[in-house]
Amino acid sequence: MIKRILSGLILTSIFMAISCSTPQVIDDSLKREQYDGKQLFKSRCLSCHLLTPPKTKQEAATMLAPPVIAIMYHVKEGTGAELEMMSRKYAIDFIMDYVRNPTREKALCSGHAIENFGLMPSMKETVTAEELNAIANYLYDNFPPKDFDHDKMERKQHKQ
Ligand code: HEC
Numbered sequence: 104m105i106k107r108i109l110s111g112l113i114l115t116s117i118f119m120a121i122s123c124s125t126p127q128v129i130d131d132s133l134k135r136e137q138y139d140g141k142q143l144f145k146s147r148c149l150s151c152h153l154l155t156p157p158k159t160k161q162e163a164a165t166m167l168a169p170p171v172i173a174i175m176y177h178v179k180e181g182t183g184a185e186l187e188m189m190s191r192k193y194a195i196d197f198i199m200d201y202v203r204n205p206t207r208e209k210a211l212c213s214g215h216a217i218e219n220f221g222l223m224p225s226m227k228e229t230v231t232a233e234e235l236n237a238i239a240n241y242l243y244d245n246f247p248p249k250d251f252d253h254d255k256m257e258r259k260q261h262k263q
Pocket residue numbers: 144147148149150151152167168169174177198201202205209210211212213216217220221222223224226230238
């Protein structure tokens with residue numbers, strides 16, 4: 104009798120463990136997909152921003168915005184003393200604000216990005232704060248790579 108109760112209990116707890124953990128796993132993977140900065144960048148930003156410098160003249164001629172590698176170089180490098188102090192939080196806050204409220208005054212890339220491409224359109228209505236946070240962290244963690252030579256890229260583009 105006790106054996107039967109015990110095995111019943113064990114079965115019940117195994118069943119509960121399975122049924123409780125399953126929905127959690129699904130939630131987690133959904134969340135990961137929803138806030139995967141790389142994927143979100145691809146779907147929201149890549150249509151205008153290449154990740155790396157253009158490889159061909161044709162690619163350079165059809166660019167709609169500066170490549171991310173150059174943007175992140177400016178975001179991290181900064182141009183004045185104030186910007187050299189830029190921390191991760193400052194960079195993330197800058198990206199999150201700029202994408203939703205871009206203005207000429209805020210832009211860190213030198214004026215020619217706006218002259219060449221026009222001001223970036225606001226994405227206030229199309230990207231949520233959570234999505235943008237994941238994108239900004241992805242950009243901060245991956246760009247520019249250590250061996251990126253910004254001046255070389257500029258020289259190459261001006262020759263083209
Ligand atoms: C419709 C085209 C377009 C899309 C889509 C777009 N951008 Fe831009 N973005 C631009 C253009 C054009 C510029 C350059 C002019 C400027 O700085 O406003 C720019 C500039 C920027 C800058 C640099 C601002 C500076 O300091 O000069 C950041 C950061 C940026 N974009 C982030 C993003 C992110 C993140 C996404 C995706 C959520 C995104 N952009 C999607 C067109 C776009």
